[in-house]
Amino acid sequence: MIRIVLADDHRIVTDGLAQILSYQEDMEIAAVVEDGDRLCALLQTGIEIDVLVLDMSMPGRTGLDLIKHLNRHWPKLPILVLSMHPEAVYGMRALKLGANGYLTKDSDASQLVRAVRQVAAGRSYASEALISQLVDSARGAPNSDIQALSDRELLVLQLLASGSSVTDIAERLCLSVKTVSTHKANIQRKLGVVGTAHLVKYALSYGI
Structure with missing residues (x-):
């Protein structure tokens, strides 16, 4: 069973995500938190998590700073970023800081389920466009x-x-x-x- 923690400050979003993911026979929602401070407090309890689905824009510690903090203190924590921000701006940064996957909130439910399974299995998840951006960066292509x-x-x-x-x-x-x-x-x-x-x-x- 894939144990998932949802971190997002919009209840309508977490309710929708929970409905989609809980419908899968191999997934369950272990906890839901509304901000970065509550997330860190939850992790300090030693809760077992297979995937953290993380919003980039929550109150308190948030965004790239939060990913950096999580990777420093819980380096084995599998993080799937689910954000309203475009991957062209934030995707590569999030992955470089330790996230295991990046998905935008306009993605469909099947993409979300596939991304959660890949991250839970220890693999990374990125769209073709983001992979291309990462390859260009590795080749030294000029940045925007x-x-x-x-x-x-x-x-x-x-x-x-x-x-x-x-x-x-x-x-x-x-x-x-x-x-x-x-x-x-x-x-x-x-x-x-x-x-x-x-x-x-x-x-x-x-x-x-």
């Missing part, structure tokens, strides 16, 4: 502007696009306002845009 951003810069861009101010971001990430402002300046330089409005427009064009 968005791939030139560091993981922290990408998170700052995501938060700016969601309407957070520099001060809000500093508080959330436990950084100084000066540090966040420096990240913002670096993002603008790398993307070749000036001003928050243009940054938001750029981010939205990538589905961030």
Whole structure:
């Protein structure tokens, strides 16, 4: 039996996922958590998990930072990212940080089931497009502007696009306002845009 933990802060999403996965004879939902802190607390209990289905955008510790934290403290934990964010932006980063698979939320149920089974079996799961992106990266092909951003810069861009101010971001990430402002300046330089409005427009064009 494949024991699955769902980590997503939207109840309608976890209810739907639980219905799809529980319908499979070889799968069961071991737990559902709504944020990164609760997920870490659950893992500290020593719960047995075959696959963690992880959303990238939850309250508290989240996204790429959360994947990095999970891989550092629970390196054998099989992680399947299920995200609304496009794989072209986040997929390769998530896999490089330790995720075992990446799937977008517009995927159909059969893809989800197949991905869970592959990750539970110790294999990786990625779409053909993401595999192609990984191959191009390994060959040293030029990255897009968005791939030139560091993981922290990408998170700052995501938060700016969601309407957070520099001060809000500093508080959330436990950084100084000066540090966040420096990240913002670096993002603008790398993307070749000036001003928050243009940054938001750029981010939205990538589905961030």
